[in-house]
Amino acid sequence: MSSSTKALAGKVALVTGGSRGIGAATARALAEAGAHVAISYAASAEKADGVVKEIEDGHGVRAAAYRADQADPAQVAELVARVAADFGRLDVLVNNAGVFAHGTVDEQDPDTAALDHQLAVNVGGVTAAIRAASTVLGEGGRIVTIGSNLAARPTSPGMADYAATKAAVVAYSKGAALDLAPRGITVNVIQSGSVDTDMNPQDGPTSDAQRAANAMGRYGRPEEIAAGVVFLASPSASFITGTTLNIDGGYLA
Ligand code: NDP
Numbered sequence: 001m002s003s004s005t006k007a008l009a010g011k012v013a014l015v016t017g018g019s020r021g022i023g024a025a026t027a028r029a030l031a032e033a034g035a036h037v038a039i040s041y042a043a044s045a046e047k048a049d050g051v052v053k054e055i056e057d058g059h060g061v062r063a064a065a066y067r068a069d070q071a072d073p074a075q076v077a078e079l080v081a082r083v084a085a086d087f088g089r090l091d092v093l094v095n096n097a098g099v100f101a102h103g104t105v106d107e108q109d110p111d112t113a114a115l116d117h118q119l120a121v122n123v124g125g126v127t128a129a130i131r132a133a134s135t136v137l138g139e140g141g142r143i144v145t146i147g148s149n150l151a152a153r154p155t156s157p158g159m160a161d162y163a164a165t166k167a168a169v170v171a172y173s174k175g176a177a178l179d180l181a182p183r184g185i186t187v188n189v190i191q192s193g194s195v196d197t198d199m200n201p202q203d204g205p206t207s208d209a210q211r212a213a214n215a216m217g218r219y220g221r222p223e224e225i226a227a228g229v230v231f232l233a234s235p236s237a238s239f240i241t242g243t244t245l246n247i248d249g250g251y252l253a
Pocket of ligand 1: 042191
């Protein structure tokens with residue numbers, strides 16, 4: 001397909017946490033669809049640079065990586081402003097960066113620092129990015145947040161805190177969708193099922209149970225989540241807002 005006929009030709013997308021996993025696959029897929037892509041990361045500078053190089057070499061679009069801690073709202077706001085300034089515009093925000101911390105609510109010695117950090121990254125990082133992006137996105141702008149099927153139904157004990165962070169972004173996105181609809185900006189969540197990444201490797205201690213929990217009996221690939229992001233970011237999805245798209249192999253069927 002020539003670059004001018006690609007769905008996202010000339011658009012600028014920011015993918016938070018684009019150095020690995022679902023975020024890296026999403027950055028590649030958005031570039032494949034013609035978008036210029038900025039990614040952020042917390043620690044993996046080398047991996048982020050690798051994704052940038054791969055995108056620039058493979059797709060002939062512009063790409064850049066930025067270090068920004070999603071737990072710090074000031075860094076998130078600065079990230080969005082810098083991307084918009086460096087690329088001259090922002091059309092698509094993908095809130096992908098996230099962490100996973102678990103433990104039952106009656107645990108004797110809970111790791112409250114990890115749980116607080118999770119809340120800061122998974123919720124605070126998303127709300128800060130949506131607030132900042134809403135000041136620079138124009139007509140046709142797109143916001144997609146990577147949620148989790150666990151928001152609708154936690155699989156096993158110990159998921160309460162993580163699930164709550166992913167439920168929060170659904171409610172926030174529905175509210176933001178109402179706020180931004182008059183400006184032609186859509187806001188949606190993809191509720192991902194089990195996907196093989198560093199966060200949730202498909203050969204981990206609970207992976208057999210996770211496979212058994214969905215209708216297709218397998219893990220998803222990062223590319224299968226990325227495909228949904230590209231669709232929601234595209235002009236074809238212009239009348240879809242305030243909703244969730246489950247990409248979970250039938251976990252929530
Ligand atoms: P990974 O752990 O593989 O990758 C996480 C990404 O987020 C990395 O790029 C990481 O950057 C970045 N990140 C983490 N913390 C921060 C931070 N404080 N500031 C900025 N960036 C940060 O995760 P996945 O790809 O599996 O997950 C991506 C999203 O999908 C998350 O929101 C997750 O909750 C969600 N999800 C994943 C599922 C799965 O089964 N894998 C299921 C359902 C939802 P760095 O490399 O620098 O650390």
